[in-house]
Amino acid sequence: MKKVAFYSLHKFEKAILENANNGRYALHFFEYRLSDETVSLSAGFEMISLFVNDDASASILEILYRQGTRFIVLRSAGYNNVDMKKARDLGIRIARVPAYSPYAVAEHAVALMMALNRKLIRANHRIRDLNFSLDGLTGFDMHGKTAGIAGTGKIGAIVARILHGFGCRLLAYDKYENTEIKEKYGVVYTDFPTLCRESDIITLHVPLTDGTKYLINEKSMALMKPHLMLINTSRGLLVNTSDVIQALKDQRVGYFGMDVYEEEEGLFFEDHSEEILQDDNIARLMSFQNVLITSHQAFLTDTALTNIADTTVYNLDCFSKNAVCENEIVIK
Numbered sequence: 001m002k003k004v005a006f007y008s009l010h011k012f013e014k015a016i017l018e019n020a021n022n023g024r025y026a027l028h029f030f031e032y033r034l035s036d037e038t039v040s041l042s043a044g045f046e047m048i049s050l051f052v053n054d055d056a057s058a059s060i061l062e063i064l065y066r067q068g069t070r071f072i073v074l075r076s077a078g079y080n081n082v083d084m085k086k087a088r089d090l091g092i093r094i095a096r097v098p099a100y101s102p103y104a105v106a107e108h109a110v111a112l113m114m115a116l117n118r119k120l121i122r123a124n125h126r127i128r129d130l131n132f133s134l135d136g137l138t139g140f141d142m143h144g145k146t147a148g149i150a151g152t153g154k155i156g157a158i159v160a161r162i163l164h165g166f167g168c169r170l171l172a173y174d175k176y177e178n179t180e181i182k183e184k185y186g187v188v189y190t191d192f193p194t195l196c197r198e199s200d201i202i203t204l205h206v207p208l209t210d211g212t213k214y215l216i217n218e219k220s221m222a223l224m225k226p227h228l229m230l231i232n233t234s235r236g237l238l239v240n241t242s243d244v245i246q247a248l249k250d251q252r253v254g255y256f257g258m259d260v261y262e263e264e265e266g267l268f269f270e271d272h273s274e275e276i277l278q279d280d281n282i283a284r285l286m287s288f289q290n291v292l293i294t295s296h297q298a299f300l301t302d303t304a305l306t307n308i309a310d311t312t313v314y315n316l317d318c319f320s321k322n323a324v325c326e327n328e329i330v331i332k
Ligand code: NAI
Pocket: 077, 078, 098, 099, 102, 105, 150, 151, 152, 153, 154, 155, 156, 173, 174, 175, 176, 205, 206, 207, 208, 209, 211, 212, 233, 234, 235, 259, 260, 296, 297, 298, 299, 300
């Protein structure tokens, strides 16, 4: 039986993966992230599986290759944590889970919007303290507000559909226009500066690339309406955190919902409750009443986990036969 090493294995996925595997492969689960300190754990494994914060940079891929790894199956859609050029040069084949549930992520983005807008976390804390006053809990109607969707791929298009249901005016920025959402939901495509200028809510659904890194920075925020809402469920590095903190302090950004964080590696997904927090930016973000942070959980629904597990086992099946895999990431 072929063996597979799983890095960054979370408790919530273990049983679902075992069920999808159905005895096909010998699964070796490591809770550690892949890093230069943990790479030796998978020595001798031809196939390994990684998650979003595993470090598959060039030097680590070289070690993996020397150790015998030839196939990597990602339990994620994004692959910005993998040096794809290096993998191609080494001949390591990489497959991903292109779409496990765009609904899960889109719905979480909207959950962040609504929780921030209607101050649900604050209201809940207050009521548990037997404080039933409403002062400071005023929200706004979503109906009639302008929402700017940056990236209208699988997730952004679903966000458009949901927000259309609220009665929002929808602006979008993407390299390619999605005619379906234009026709069905009245989405208007525009350039990014116009989206910044006109939106009351901006939600990010572009992938992290060299072109989108720090899309939200001092310069783009200078264009935005005062007190706008910013939501990031895509990748932390789309947002320059220091610039957003300054804008929150200046009350230019009115709400910030973040499921991802540029320094999340080693922080998110793990229990640090016994430690002293060393990251000053996240500490400052946590101090704002109008910031809501979740720990990269937008994907976390039972539907998504089942799809991730099924596709991961399917990708292992393709690779173990050295067969064509439509989920393989091929770069030129
Ligand atoms: P997708 O590939 O279907 O859509 C991405 C869209 O962004 C495409 O329409 C593309 O044309 C557009 N785009 C790419 N580069 C652009 C640029 N420079 N300027 C303008 N538009 C650009 O991807 P999908 O499935 O919608 O996912 C979006 C992102 O969501 C992923 O890349 C990933 O980073 C993030 N994600 C976050 C999860 C979470 O749990 N928080 C889970 C899954 C994905």
